[in-house]
Amino acid sequence: MPQPLPSKEASLFRQLVKNYEAKQYKKGVKAADQILKKIPNHGDTQAMKALILNSQGHGEEAFALGKVALKNDMKSNICWHVYGLLWRSLKNYEEAIKAYKMALRLAPESQNILRDLAHLQAQIRDYEGYIESRQKMLSDRSQLRQNWTGLAIAYHLNGNYKEAERILTTYEDTLGQTPPKTDLEHSEAVLYKNTIIAESGDVERALTHLDTIIKNNLDRTAVLELKAKYLLQLERHDEAAKVYTTLLDRNSEYRPYFDGLEKALKLDRSDSTSIDKLTKLYKTYADRNKRNDAARRIPLDFLKGDAFKTAADEYLRQKLTKGVPSTHANVKALYADPEKKAIIEQLVLGYASEEKSANGSVDGKPNGDASGPSEKSVLLFLAKHYDYALSRNLDKALEYVDRLLEMEPKNVDYNQLKARIWKHYGNTEKAADLINFAREYDLKDRYINTKCAKYQLRNNENEKALETMSKFTRNETVGGPLGDLHDMQCMWYLLEDGEAYLRQNKLGLALKRFTAIADIFEVWQEDQFDFHSFSLRKGQIRAYIAMIRWEDHLRNHPFFTRAALSATDLFIKLHDNPDLAKDGKPDLAKLDPSERKKAMKKIQKEQEHAKKAEADKRAAAQAKATATKNEDGETKKEDTDPNGEKLLETKEPLEAALRFLRPMLELSPRNIDAQNIGFKVYLRRNKLLLTLKCLNAARELDAEDPGVHENGILFRRHLNNLKEPLTGPVAEAIKKDFTSPAADADLKALNEEFLKKHPQSPRHLWRGYNVRYILDPNSKSQNEADLQKLVASSSSIAEAVAGLELLSEWKSEAKVIDAYREAAAKKWPQATVFQK
Known part of the structure; x- marks a missing residue:
């Protein structure tokens, strides 16, 4: 039992608790000190003072005082509860749970302790313990709906769908009358119950239940989405189509509704008959609303040939006539198809010509607005088109953006696009200067401000970037x-x-x-x-x-x-x-x-x-810090290692x-770079089974990845060079799961085969050269020569930079690195990374 206090001190203690809850820490410490002055060993007061000190950032002092409080009163639930809160602040959740359970044993009826314990169990995903805590909370206060719902959540998260549903149904049965339609909590709870039924796998019953709640549920959109989903899963396509049609009447720009409608109508984009029906379907929605974008854009995904050209011409003309800046962003996903990319380029180049010839419109007749696309919007599209990775021609992109800047030299978007083109050239310095120039035309624009900071960071101008960000x-x-x-x-x-x-x-x-x-x-x-x-x-x-x-x-x-x-x-x-x-x-x-x-x-x-x-x-x-202190003297912690x-x-x-x-x-787990770097860490820590686990996981993701080849060779080399042979379960596991390369394999020969297998891939060749160097350091000069030749076949600046980093890892001579830089600079003359 807690130590009793005289009436004056008891009143001070209650005030102390209120001060803590109101975050009035200075007043709380003062009240605690008054109590402790008269009763120095009062555990509860010491515990509350420790809690306040911890909130003020004095963790070590708070923990020491918390232990003293516990020593003075081991049977106080407050001391144990505070001790648990201190452990929780240190993220030691296991110790915190032990302290909470001890506090709960001393005060089994305390809802505060029980609630904190339940929340911590949910936090660490201890769902068995969470169920137990929630059951106790429900038995103590069964009149509160949230306790019933909380227990249902605990069962649901633990995978026990049947019990979760039973808990919610039991509460519904206790209701004397149906809650009013405006009861948001009830509306949400019954919809949550429906999702539990569906997740249990009983879709038919979930649909039946949904039909009983559909009229009174406040979240009408969610109900219709679930109904359409269930009908589609049950292959009741005609009914699903009706629901998706209803949803599209509510929001005809939401693509997933169109996807659902296509599935409900059993339309296959690879079938010519289905494509005709799809075209008519989307035309119906496009005709209903002249501003509808989705119904005009989606058909471009499945149309081909002349049909695509007609639809693309209509779509592009409408957007470019209105001067929509995001037109290129809307269609660039189509560039994955080379034929569609060529058609789009042909059409827009036609718009840019002086006469609207057949090259720029279908059958020589312009579609859409008779005024046609504006010159600026066409030039902007072409600049973005030639800047985009799948259609890149930076010289042309620069030509078009310069024409735009001749018309509007102070246009922020045009200057920003020019900066982006120079970024793709690899000239980070010029890109940073240009975008800063663009930023100065609109100093109140946060977007261009942050873009400028990003470009400055890419140019390694950290101080300038921070100064730019400081404007906002x-x-x-x-x-x-x-x-x-x-x-x-x-x-x-x-x-x-x-x-x-x-x-x-x-x-x-x-x-x-x-x-x-x-x-x-x-x-x-x-x-x-x-x-x-x-x-x-x-x-x-x-x-x-x-x-x-x-x-x-x-x-x-x-x-x-x-x-x-x-x-x-x-x-x-x-x-x-x-x-x-x-x-x-x-x-x-x-x-x-x-x-x-x-x-x-x-x-x-x-x-x-x-x-x-x-x-x-x-x-x-x-x-x-002094200027920003609050009334209780709280300050932000000083960074001791800036x-x-x-x-x-x-x-x-x-x-x-x-x-x-x-x-x-x-x-x-599907990130192959994470698996490859995990291999490196665990190999150095000599955790061989974890090393093998990372290697096998990467191999399953992509057996031809150059990192997988390198790591496989290095792991076999490591095993072959162990001072003492492996024994026991570890040896058996490695022998069973690591068979390639074999224990007696010629690693150098295997690596040469790998190099011959990928003669056109710089990524694979670089890794192969590195393996060759590791296996035989005397091959360094040959590797350097091969790497020098590889620059010409590199397809990107990033690939060439990787080769430069490899030379640094090999500690090559300055003249070798300079020769590599010169070769790379000839291919990318604008790139600053290859300049000395």
Whole structure:
């Protein structure tokens, strides 16, 4: 039992709790100190003070005080509850659950403890425990609908659809009368019940149930979508077609409704008879509404030949006459078909000619508006057309955009397009200058502002990019513009910033940005806590289930994958070469006395300059922090490692890499780059079974991937060179699952066969050359010569850059690298990456 308090102190304690709940931490600490002054060992007060200290960012002090509180009163449910909250703040959920359960044992009727325990079990996906907690909450307060729904959710997430449905039905049976039609919670609950029935596999019964709720349900669109889906699954095509028609009457621009209608009408896009029917169907919808885009655009996907030319001519004329800037974006997906790409190019070039000849319109007769496409919209389309990857001719694209700029030199869109063309040339410097020039024509436009920052980062101008972004950030916050970008979770900027620092070999700052992205994803994971109770209170059940399932695959997001691959590769390099942790600083021990003296002076000057800059920054940050303090004195935590030096100096880089690698392998198992880099990490950690797992997973995804070939050879080489042969289950598993290359295979011969198999693929040849170098370092000169010849057959700047990076890995001589740069510069004369 908690220690009793005199009436005055008891009143103060109640006020202390209210202060904590209202986030009035300064007042709360004052009240706690008043109680502890009279009763120094009062565990509950110490626990509440610990909770406030933790909220103020004093984690270590809070944890120490929490332990003291628990020692003073082991039988207090408040002390155990707070101890659990402290563990939860450290993300040690297992210990937090133990503390909650202990608190619940001391106060079995406490709804607060039970609720926190249930939310934590849902957070870590302990659905068995979640069911148990929800059952207890229901038995304690069965009059609340959200407790019934919460238990149904627990069963549903655990895969027990039958029990989840039974719980919801039982509650419905307890209702004395049917809730009014305006009852949003009831409307959502019965629709949620319907989705449970459908997910259990009983689609027929789900449809029957849907028919009973369709009239009174508030989410009419969702009901119709589910009905159409169920009818289609049950192959009741005529009825499904009617429902999809109803949905299209409500929204005729939503493509999935058209897709559903096509399936319901059994129309096959590869069949000529079906194509005629499809054409008539879409014409019907197009004729109903002159502004309908979907009904005019979708037929371009399945029409061919003259029929496509007629439809494309009509579509393009309508859009270009109106001057719709997104016309090219609407049709560029058609470029995957070379015939359609050629027809579109022919048509638009015809529009650009002085006379509307048969080359520009079907049968020499213009379609649509008699005025025809405007000159500017046609030139803009052609500039984008020739800039697009599948129809790229940058010289022509530049010619068309220059004609546009002659007409409107200050047009932001035209200048931005010109910058993009130069980006595709590979000239990042000119692209950044041009888009900054475009930005200055409209300083209030956020879009062009962020595009400009992105181009500047691609040109490795980090400071300029931050200055550009500062035009739209809250610069008075702690940390300035960069701090605000962190607060806003502006991941695209952090990612580009990190990659720019990586290109400049500023590894600490690069790692700092990649870690910031990982932190953001952890925040998103933590944000679930707010919705475990909120969604039930508001009755938004289906949205909650969708959120839970989305969170389960959170880290397969492209931003996380890009950051994780870069960070993991960086940690591998740190493991292979610990000197990289010096972040560009020379190894003084290897220099002669005169050079060492110069280097030391240079380092000393840099350190003094850095100290002064850091002191100025800290002073400015402190001033901002003081200015932005709230009434309780809360301030944002100071970043003790702004340049990522501590991250870079980790003693276990491969262990640190696992923070990025594990989520990728778990949530993006079909990402072959993740599997290949996982192989590298686990091979270096000598985790052979995990190494083999990554290799086999990559091989299943693409057996011809060059990384798979390289890793297979390296794994066999590693096994052949073990100091002691493998024994036991590990040896048996590897012998069974790793058969290619064979144990007695000639690895050099296998690699040469691989090179002959892919004579026209730079990606495969580079990996093959690297394997040849690893197997035989004496082949370095031959590999360098072969790599030099390969530049001419490279199809992109990125491929050529990969070859340049390979030469750096081999530590080739400067003259070899310069010769490679010259050869690449001849093919891409505008690309800045090959300039010295």
